[in-house]
Amino acid sequence: MLNALNEQSPDKILMLMQAFKEDPRPVKIDLGVGVYKNANGQTPIMRAVKKAEQQWWEEETSKSYVNLAGDPEFSDMMIGLILGSSVARNSVAAIATPGGTGALRQAFELIQMASPEAKVFVSDPTWPNHLSILRHLGIETVSYRYFDSATGAVNFDGMMQDLAKVSKGDVVLLHGCCHNPTGANLNLTEWQTVVDLLNEIGAVPMIDIAYQGFGDGLEADAKGTRLVATSCPETLIAASCSKNFGIYRERTGILMAVSQDSSLRNLAQSNMTHLNRQNYSFPPDHGARLVTHVLRDDDLRADWQAELDDIRNGMLTLRQQLADELQRLSGSNRFGFIAQHRGMFSRLGLSSAQVEQIRADHAIYMVGDSRINIAGLNDESVPLLADAMIKVGA
Structure with a gap:
């Protein structure tokens, strides 16, 4: 064989x-x-993460599984960090994943389950692993212009011309902030123009946000993602804790599915949890536990944000x-x-x-x-x- x-x-x-x-x-x-x-x-290792790890070492009493979707408090904390109060919690389904890459893989598989004929539109250029995973799954991809090498800025006119070719039910993959590999980002006016086009066509946005806090600050870096999540009927969001918490080897990420129709939340949650079971069953918990400790403790959170600002x-x-x-x-x-x-x-x-x-x-x-x-x-x-x-x- x-x-x-x-x-x-x-x-x-x-x-x-x-x-x-x-x-x-x-x-x-x-x-x-x-x-x-x-x-x-x-x-x-960030100061707050080190302190959280020391606290958890004292508190932890079991290494048993958490649950298939991961710890609910981790999901709540990450939803709050990324989406703030922009959407109701009961409109968001979420699963913990092994890193942002795991979140992307689960998102692409969810797309494949829900709409096998959907194309995924990807910026040119993008993070190479986006294309690698999509090819591995056999999902049709279409590139859209994004970067102008001559100016070092976003080629927004070219981007919009290419996105006009998107069909209803297709998925458009967007970088929430700190575009990898170019560093060139959309401004809020451009985000709104993209949202208007996607809603007019009936396409679904998917956001990869791996560097929140590395651009202009935690809140500023989330504005585009929040705009999309509050404006589009459905949004998929894959997020990573590797960079802004510095826990690369702990493989900590999350996938969210936001629906304006909250009745679809449980359906999405059921299918996302099913995907976890098929792929790795229970997601890793240690990194998620550290993130949760940092985000729920006022002192740790303040210290984390100060170091992230530095x-x-x-x-x-x-x-x-x-x-x-x-x-x-x-x-x-x-x-x-x-x-x-x-x-x-x-x-x-x-x-x-x-x-x-x-x-x-x-x-x-x-x-x-x-x-x-x-x-x-x-x-x-x-x-x-x-x-x-x-x-x-x-």
């Missing part, structure tokens, strides 16, 4: 990580892997430093868009040849489409990246 399998293409980012690890040069910069790192290159502001400072240094070296503001982007990522607009030259000549590693992880920089490496970019003709 096993000899009938086909070799799978290796993940490009994982290959990049391995190449960086094997590079013997003493000064090298990793801007590829999508994990937050501080100025010392570490991914720290992380966000640090990345914004790095963005501005890089844009300023590139302006100084180039004599133009053509890289000003870097300071306008939000989240961990920006796409620099370099060719694959320039990316490879920067790796070969300067030991700076980034994804082939020139996506960089801003959090991989610090005060010392910003000038090195800017200098390398100018030297390769950026």
